[in-house]
Amino acid sequence: MKLWMAGLGMAALMGAxxxxxxxxxxxxxxxxxxxxxxxxxxxxxxxxxxxxxxxGGDPRGTVERIAAVQAWFATAGTRFPAGTQQGAPGIDTRALPAIWTDRATFDTAMAAMGPRLTALREAAASGNVANFQAAVQATGAACGDCHRPFRAR
Ligand code: HEC
Structure with missing residues (x-):
């Protein structure tokens, strides 16, 4: 009985x-x-x-959007495999080849998003408008830090 079941599992696996x-x-x-x-x-x-x-609105209503941005940046760094740079055949992208020649700088810019977005979410959830405004500024600056060297205009 046990053997029979193991055999079935194997066949299913091979098919998949x-x-x-x-x-x-x-x-x-x-x-x-x-x-x-x-x-x-x-x-x-x-x-x-x-x-x-x-x-100067209530920032608490933005928490869901911030969570969606966080979810995107959790995997964004994995979406730049070789052959997806500007100039590659059949590819329509603004991703500059510098990403692949200076990957360490690119990865650092990507990693910087995590703590900025965590701080933004905390500021939004706290309801403190001034802290939220400052965190939005800081987050936007971090977007620009990557776009300037690595994204075509
Ligand atoms: C570490 C690098 C990096 C960070 C950080 C980054 N981006 Fe980008 N972004 C890119 C690259 C590279 C592209 C070009 C992608 C492509 O065309 O394939 C891009 C493209 C975009 C686009 C254009 C998408 C389209 O329609 O083609 C928008 C909008 C954008 N980013 C917004 C943001 C915002 C907002 C942030 C900050 C919250 C941000 N990005 C942070 C690298 C980054």
């Missing part, structure tokens, strides 16, 4: 392997499309968050 491999290897163009959509959504969220800061 090609599917898993196909899913694990999206094309460079598909990676770039998803990457741009992710940054675009983060940008839209940040625009809405900044509007609340400018208006």
């Amino acid at each position: 392997t090609p599917v898993l491999e196909a899913m694990a290897q999206p094309s460079p163009a598909a990676i770039v499309t998803e990457r741009r959509e992710g940054f675009k959504a983060a940008g839209d969220n940040m625009t809405a968050i900044a509007a609340v800061a400018r208006a």
Whole structure:
């Protein structure tokens, strides 16, 4: 009985392997499309968050948007494989080749987002408008720190 079940499990696993491999290897163009959509959504969220800061509104309503931006930046750094830079065949991107020639600086700029967004979320949840406004500024500056060297205009 036990052996029979083990055999069944093995057959199921073998059948699933090609599917898993196909899913694990999206094309460079598909990676770039998803990457741009992710940054675009983060940008839209940040625009809405900044509007609340400018208006001096209650920051507590922005916590959900900040959480969405945090979720994006948790994986954004993994979305820059080789062959997805500006100039690569069949790729429509503003990601500059400098990302791949100076990866350490790029990774540092990416890692800087984590603590900025944590501070932004804490300031928003606290309801303190001045702290929230300062944290929005600091977060926006961190976006620019990466865009200036690594994103084409
Ligand atoms: C570590 C680098 C880095 C950080 C940090 C970063 N970005 Fe970007 N961003 C990029 C790169 C590179 C691209 C170009 C992606 C592409 O075209 O494939 C981009 C593209 C974008 C785009 C354009 C997406 C589109 O429509 O194609 C927006 C909007 C954007 N980022 C917003 C933000 C915001 C807002 C922040 C801060 C909360 C931020 N980014 C932080 C590197 C970064």
